[in-house]
Every structure is written in structure tokens, then in C-alpha cells.
Amino acid sequence: MSATPAGPAPRTEPGPLVRPYGDTTxxxxxxxxxxxxxxxxxxxxxxxxxxxxxxxxxxxxxxxxxxxxxxxxxxxxxxxxxxxxxxREVTVHEREFPLLTPAEVNQAVRTHLQRKLVVVGACIGTDAHTVGIDAILNIKGFAGEKGLEYYRELTVVNLGAQVLVPDLVAAAREVGADAVLVSQVVTQRDAHIHNTTTMSAAFREAFPAGEVPLLVVGGPRFEEGSAAALGVDRVFGRGTTPGEVASYLVHELVAPRTAPDPEGARR
The missing domain is CATH 3.30.30.60 (D-lysine 5,6-aminomutase beta subunit KamE, N-terminal domain)
Known part of the structure; x- marks a missing residue:
């Protein structure tokens, strides 16, 4: 009788307390x-x-x-x-929206918005590192995904690097931006924090309440869950792909809401 070959050892889940691993467990x-x-x-x-x-x-x-x-x-x-x-003390910020394919994004915009969704992107302040904003907007994309320029139902305006906040606000107003995407790579002396809060304040001063474009920032040093403190709608960290951003834009600006609006319920 031949012995049954042993399968892979069952994977054990880590306990609540773990230590770093180097040479031995x-x-x-x-x-x-x-x-x-x-x-x-x-x-x-x-x-x-x-x-x-x-x-x-x-x-x-x-x-x-x-x-x-x-x-x-x-x-x-x-x-x-x-x-x-x-x-047990680790806080995880889960994605609250489904990932969509480019075809699904285009279909949602075409069906529910019935016009093209306008996106303006830039690196603001003295930040000259366009690799982040280009990875999301440029048709070449990132991580095997094409950027937002590839989406037929999105109009993308990439302002490039070192854009002054007043110029960003003016451009967003001129093209009727639905969303503004800002990439910040330079973080010395918390420049990304200062630039983001300055940008947020400028948009809320320039636009009437309820008409401010969706404000989205991204960069390798932003903390997940810090959007409210920065005055923006969403923060994306390192490794974010164009598909994630496109899916979020649909989630926030296009897809019909199924949950009741708590603010509306009180009115």
C-alpha cells in the first residue's frame, strides 16, 4: 500500500500578539x-x-x-x-466602495450623469513631482491599469507641477470640475499637510456651499482616515491605482444613493 502524499501544512492564523521576524520566528x-x-x-x-x-x-x-x-x-x-x-489595537480603513472596470465606470457616468465627468489634477505648491498625478491621470496609467484619460466618459485636465492654489481654483471653475485631484510627494516640514489645508480652504471660500468640487488628495505620506482633518473628501495613500480613483469618483458623484440621507431625514 502506497502512502498518501502529505499535503501542505494548514496555515495558522497569527495570535493577537506578534513580534518582528528576522532569522527565526x-x-x-x-x-x-x-x-x-x-x-x-x-x-x-x-x-x-x-x-x-x-x-x-x-x-x-x-x-x-x-x-x-x-x-x-x-x-x-x-x-x-x-x-x-x-x-487587536490595529485600525484598518477598509475601502467603502466596489472596484469597477473602465467599462462599468463609463456606463455609470453615461447612464446616471448623462454628461462627461470633469476631473482636474495637479501638484500644488513647490511640489514638482508629477509621477503620482501622472500615474492616475495619464493614459499609460500605473500597475497595469490605464489612467483616467483612458475613460471615454471622463474629461481630464492635468495642470502638471508647481500649480498655485489660486490657479487651481480658477481652472476648476473654468472647466466646471466635478472633482479635483491633488498629488503631494514633497513632505519636508509637513509641506503636504500645509498645502492641502490651504487648498481646501481656498476652494470652500471660492465656491458656494454645496458646489465645491470633490476634493481628493494622494501621496505616500498621507495617513488613511485623515481626510476630515485636512478638509478634503478623500485621501489616497501609496499604491493607489487609477481604477480605485475612478471607482471612488463613481461612488461619490455618479452612482445613485440607496441609503437614506440622514441630513435630509431631519429636514
């Missing part, structure tokens, strides 16, 4: 990188290890150190931490 090994305002010498390396120890890494191994000009040094430190992550 639960060893707590992590790798961190940082820069210190010190010239590269033995004292700087000692300072890097001291910082690692204060971060809870013990023992810590300095695996890389490189001078960044005469007054700064970049470090990579590898070591074990004792900290645990409690999965």
Missing part, C-alpha cells in the same frame, strides 16, 4: 536606517548604536555607515527588539 529582528548630524567617525558610529539601544534594540549591530557630506552620516542598524504588536 519571534526573534524580534528589525532593520532601521537614519541620519545623524555628525561627520563619519568612530564617535558617530557609537552615537548610532546608542540611539539604537534607546530605541529598544538589544543587541544592535551597525551594518552600514556612509558619510553624507562633511557633517552628516547615514546608518543602517540591525538588531532585536522586545516590543510586541497587539493586532
Amino acid at each position: 519571534g526573534d524580534g529582528m528589525v532593520q532601521v536606517s537614519f541620519t545623524l548630524p555628525l561627520p563619519h567617525d568612530k564617535r558617530a558610529e557609537g552615537a548610532a548604536l546608542q540611539l539604537a539601544a534607546k530605541m529598544g534594540m538589544s543587541p544592535a549591530l551597525l551594518v552600514h555607515a556612509k558619510a553624507m557630506g562633511p557633517d552628516f552620516t547615514f546608518f543602517v542598524v540591525y538588531g532585536s527588539v522586545t516590543h510586541l504588536v497587539d493586532l
